[in-house]
Amino acid sequence: MSHLSFACRHRFPDGFELDVAFECDRRVTSLFGRSGSGKSSILSILAGLFNADYARVQLGDRVIADTDQKLFTRPEHRRIGFVFQDHLLFPHMTVDANLNYGAARESGGTDISYDRVVEVLELRELLGRRPGSLSGGQRQRVALGRALLSRPELLLMDEPLAALDEELKSRILVYLQRVIEEWHIPTLFVSHGQTEVRRLAEWVYVVDAGRITGQGRPSEALPDTRHDVEGGA
Amino acid sequence: MFNEAEWNAIRLSLTVSGYVVLFTLPLAIPLGYVLARKEFRAKWLVEVFLNLSLVLPPVVTGYMLLLLFQADAPVGRFLRSTFGIRVAFDWKGLVVAAAVMSFPLMVRAIRLGFQGVDPRLEMAARTLGARRTRTFFTISLPLAMHGVISGSVLAFARSLGEFGATVMLVSQRESTQTIPLLIYSMRDRVGGLDAIWPLVAVSILLAGAALAASEFLERRTRRR
Numbered sequence: 001m002s003h004l005s006f007a008c009r010h011r012f013p014d015g016f017e018l019d020v021a022f023e024c025d026r027r028v029t030s031l032f033g034r035s036g037s038g039k040s041s042i043l044s045i046l047a048g049l050f051n052a053d054y055a056r057v058q059l060g061d062r063v064i065a066d067t068d069q070k071l072f073t074r075p076e077h078r079r080i081g082f083v084f085q086d087h088l089l090f091p092h093m094t095v096d097a098n099l100n101y102g103a104a105r106e107s108g109g110t111d112i113s114y115d116r117v118v119e120v121l122e123l124r125e126l127l128g129r130r131p132g133s134l135s136g137g138q139r140q141r142v143a144l145g146r147a148l149l150s151r152p153e154l155l156l157m158d159e160p161l162a163a164l165d166e167e168l169k170s171r172i173l174v175y176l177q178r179v180i181e182e183w184h185i186p187t188l189f190v191s192h193g194q195t196e197v198r199r200l201a202e203w204v205y206v207v208d209a210g211r212i213t214g215q216g217r218p219s220e221a222l223p224d225t226r227h228d229v230e231g232g233a
Numbered sequence: 234m235f236n237e238a239e240w241n242a243i244r245l246s247l248t249v250s251g252y253v254v255l256f257t258l259p260l261a262i263p264l265g266y267v268l269a270r271k272e273f274r275a276k277w278l279v280e281v282f283l284n285l286s287l288v289l290p291p292v293v294t295g296y297m298l299l300l301l302f303q304a305d306a307p308v309g310r311f312l313r314s315t316f317g318i319r320v321a322f323d324w325k326g327l328v329v330a331a332a333v334m335s336f337p338l339m340v341r342a343i344r345l346g347f348q349g350v351d352p353r354l355e356m357a358a359r360t361l362g363a364r365r366t367r368t369f370f371t372i373s374l375p376l377a378m379h380g381v382i383s384g385s386v387l388a389f390a391r392s393l394g395e396f397g398a399t400v401m402l403v404s405q406r407e408s409t410q411t412i413p414l415l416i417y418s419m420r421d422r423v424g425g426l427d428a429i430w431p432l433v434a435v436s437i438l439l440a441g442a443a444l445a446a447s448e449f450l451e452r453r454t455r456r457r
Contacts, residue, residue, distance in 0.1 A: 049356045075359035088357040092375050101371075102361030150361045 002060040002153045002186050008045050010052035018042070018052070018210040026202040028180055028187045032194075032222065033207035039190040040085070042207070043156045046188070047082050048075035059154055081152030081185075085159040087143040089131035095142050096127040102150025112183055117145045120178050137168045141175055148179065157189035161196050173199055194222055234431055238407070242415040243435060249327045249411060250392035254385050257332050257339055261384060265343030266373065270352065287337045291397025295330060298402045302326065326403040327411060331392035338391055339384035346380015347373060379451040386447035390440050412436055 007021035018038045031039045044050035046057060048065065051072070057065040059080070064073040081102075089098050103114060118124055121141045131139060140160065147155060160176065161169045173196060180187060180200065191197050197204055197218050204221040206214035214221050235243070264283075268276070286294045302309040302320040312318040320326045350373055358368040374381070396413040403409045405418055416432050419425040 047356075047360050049360070074364075075356070076362050076364050078360075079362075080360060082357065082360040084353070084357060088351070088353055090354060090358070090372060101358065101363070146361065 003058075004046075004154060004186065004188070005056070005058040006042070006046060007054075007056045008042065008052045009054040010041070010045070016210060020207065020210070020212050022205050022212060022215070024186065024188055024203070026186075027184060028189070028201050029203045029205065030197045030201035030218070031188065031190045031207050032192065032197050032201075032204050034192060037207045038210040039207050040158050043082070043158050043188070043190055046154075047080050047156060048073060048078050049082075079151075079153045081147035081150050081155045083140075083143050083147045083155070083157040083160055085162055087131070087139045089134075089139055089142055089146070091131050093130070094127065095123060095129055095131070095134070098131065098142055098146050099123070099127075099149055102146060112148055112151050114149060116182070117148050120182055121145045121175055136164055137172055140164065140172055144175065144179060148183065148185070152185060155185045155187040157187065159190055159192070161191070161193060169193075169195070176200060194218075197222060238410065238415065239432060242410050242412050242432070245324070245327070245409070246393050246411040246413075247439075249324070249331055250389045252328045253332045253335055253392040254339075254389050256328070257336050257388060258381070258385060261336065261339040261343050261388075262374070262381065265340050265380070265384070266347050266369070266377075268340070269344045269347035283340060284337045286333055286398075291334060291395075292401050294333060295398030295401025298326075298330060298333060298398060302329065302402065321402055322404055322406070322409075324403070324409050327395075327399055327409055330398040330402045331395040334395050334398050335388035335391035339388040342384030342387055343377065343380045346377035346383070349380070350376040379454040382450045382454060383447055386443050386450075390443040393436065393439055393443075 004024040006023070008018060010018045012018070016036075016038070018041055020038070020042060031042060033039050041050065045052045045055050045065075052067070054067045055065050056067065057063070059078070063069075063071060064078050065071060089095075090101065093101070099114065099117070118127070121144060123141060123145055126134065126138055126142065131142070134142065140163075144157075144160075157176075161172055164172060176196075177200065179185075187200075189196075189200065201218050204214075204216060204218050205212050206221055268280070299321055300306060302312070304310065304313065304319070304321065309319075309321060312320060318325060320329050354372055354376070355368050358372045359365075363371065393411075394413055395411070396417065399411065400414065400417075405414060410418065412432055412435065416429050416436075419429050419432075422428070
């Protein structure tokens with residue numbers, strides 16, 4: 001599996017400072033923390049959607065960003081799949097076209113077939129529909145399938161369960177577990193919910209006020225409480 | 234109902250408006266996109282220059298065009314000697330004048346169309362491996378299509394009614410009489426005011442039809 005090495009520093013116009021560095025060599029890693037702690041910005045920098053004052057990103061043996069070397073790999077060349085918090089499905093395309101959008105990319109070694117994704121995420125019935133007619137859970141599954149079909153070397157998920165109610169959360173968690181078990185894609189997800197972090201993540205980085213303040217297995221690193229941290233990323 | 238001169242004017246007006254849309258659209262789409270998405274130091278200057286013809290008296294715009302395109306002006310001379318194209322006092326001047334006058338309206342509508350597209354959708358496309366060009370043609374442009382349609386129809390309708398800049402650049406000639414120019418020339422003829430009515434009706438009909446078509450297409454695009 002691809003080892004991820006990440007470091008960034010950035011000062012936002014409102015004075016908020018992000019200064020983090022971490023490594024991921026587990027299959028599923030979580031960035032856990034309260035709203036506004038900088039978790040989502042980390043994902044954006046990783047995916048190349050946002051230019052930090054300083055960033056160094058190494059995925060496997062590929063350095064895809066290094067500010068010191070003036071190296072910046074464009075998002076389309078990073079091979080990093082992104083499941084956005086609000087899905088960002090293309091509203092003018094059917095589910096089928098959404099899924100196929102990233103499928104044109106050459107395979108990065110991960111063998112992910114369209115039929116298998118449709119089967120695992122139970123999308124067959126939705127293929128001809130447009131995103132506007134889907135429920136939140138269905139959209140989440142399509143967004144996940146679309147990111148998978150771009151055959152990423154690393155999968156990023158920004159609060160994959162934040163917008164869902166409790167019942168839907170547990171159903172989507174099942175799909176996420178299926179995906180993780182089926183394709184073994186290294187996954188980094190942002191969350192403020194302990195339930196999904198405990199169920200999915202093998203390693204957790206606790207992010208607070210733009211810094212990493214703790215790390216470990218979920219059972220060690222998470223606060224000893226059943227309550228989630230308030231607010232989202 | 235219409236005499237030959239009136240038919241010619243209707244045909245010429247429609248042709249000129251069609252050319253205006255055809256020639257300005259490839260310029261207006263990228264410009265609308267850049268103005269909607271990019272921030273750069275000289276942006277205000279581009280905006281001022283772009284919108285100048287909206288606020289200047291049309292005859293002033295026409296006068297400046299004449300200074301540029303007349304036979305002994307540098308641009309006019311260049312076009313004539315290189316491509317054999319004459320703009321001033323020619324039907325091509327009708328297209329140039331109408332294009333200059335309607336371009337800001339077209340760009341404005343297209344820009345609004347692009348501003349309505351969530352830029353994060355473009356980011357999502359990039360993470361799926363789409364380069365900028367593919368992202369533009371498969372995400373940004375289709376989602377901004379209602380703006381492109383609106384802009385095209387507005388430019389078409391504005392070109393149908395163009396008078397001030399045209400009369401300066403092309404002048405009143407039989408071969409270059411569009412609907413507004415013909416209406417103006419008929420005004421001083423005996424019984425002209427009564428004879429103008431069919432052309433006035435056509436003007437209203439064409440403008441109304443263009444706007445109705447724009448509304449219909451825009452609604453259909455939005456529904457998709």
